[in-house]
Amino acid sequence: MSDTHRSCRTCHSETQPKPLDPIAGEEKALKVTVHGLTVLTCANGHQQFTRAELPLELLNHLVEEAEPTLPAGEETGLLFKHFLCQSCGQELQPKPDHRHSFSFAPSVPDQPGLRIDLTMPVYRCSACDKEQLHSLKEVRKLTPAALAHAFQTAGIQSG
Ligand SMILES: [Zn+2]
Ligand SMILES: [Zn+2]
Numbered sequence: 256m257s258d259t260h261r262s263c264r265t266c267h268s269e270t271q272p273k274p275l276d277p278i279a280g281e282e283k284a285l286k287v288t289v290h291g292l293t294v295l296t297c298a299n300g301h302q303q304f305t306r307a308e309l310p311l312e313l314l315n316h317l318v319e320e321a322e323p324t325l326p327a328g329e330e331t332g333l334l335f336k337h338f339l340c341q342s343c344g345q346e347l348q349p350k351p352d353h354r355h356s357f358s359f360a361p362s363v364p365d366q367p368g369l370r371i372d373l374t375m376p377v378y379r380c381s382a383c384d385k386e387q388l389h390s391l392k393e394v395r396k397l398t399p400a401a402l403a404h405a406f407q408t409a410g411i412q413s414g
Contacts, residue, residue, distance in 0.1 A: 261305075263297035264412055270295035272305065274368055280404025285375045285397040287405050288356075289313075291368030294411055303412040305365045310413070312363065314402055317371065318395050321359040325394070326387035328378065338389045340380035351376030352386060373398075 263270050273296045279288040294302040304310060328338040328347045338347040356374040363369060375394060377386040388394055 261295055261303075263295075263299070263301050264303055265301040266297060266299050268297045268299060270297045270303070272296075272365070273302075275302075275409060278405045278409040280401045280406070280408060282397040282401035282404060285373065285394060285401045287317075287398065287401040288372040288374065289402075289405055290370040290372070291366075292409075293366050293368070301412065302410065307413055309363070309366075310402070310406060313361065313371070314399055316361045316363075317359070317373070317398050317402070321357075321361070321371070322373070322391060322394055322398070325357055325373075325391065326377075326385065327391040327394070328387050328389055330390040330392060338378065340383060340385060341387050342385045343380060343383040345380055345382035347378040347380055347387070347389065350378075352379045353377065355386065 261270050272293050274291045274293050277288050277290045279286060293305060295305055296302045326341055328341055331337050331339060340347055354374055355377045356372045359371045361369060375388060378389055379386050
């Protein structure tokens with residue numbers, strides 16, 4: 256079987272690339288929504304990733320490239336955690352202000368229309384009013400599970 260003509264792993268019939276409707280997964284405070292993910296689908300409705308390594312590629316992109324660009328406070332304190340404003344260093348409010356969606360368009364070769372939204376609570380600094388996440392570390396910890404839930408809910412099999 257050549258790699259350019261991929262057959263369905265479940266029923267071995269021919270597959271076609273097809274963009275999916277948005278799929279979403281949540282883990283605690285983080286929701287990941289994947290728009291326009293292209294998968295390989297067969298006539299029997301099975302779907303699989305275009306490449307086996309794609310899910311890991313997307314996860315790495317989010318954690319290593321996208322998330323470090325988000326506005327995030329600084330986590331301090333060993334026993335009792337405090338979160339300090341990225342801009343002015345004042346302590347952030349303990350309660351989130353609202354949930355905000357951050358959008359990313361990773362450039363992946365066989366994924367032309369791909370967009371990923373990360374939706375999570377943002378906290379306002381009472382001193383300078385800047386909205387930000389409590390901590391990048393928290394978000395990074397939740398990302399693998401949230402992304403996996405999105406793929407599982409959509410019923411995509413590994414390619
Ligand atoms: Zn099939
Ligand atoms: Zn501030």
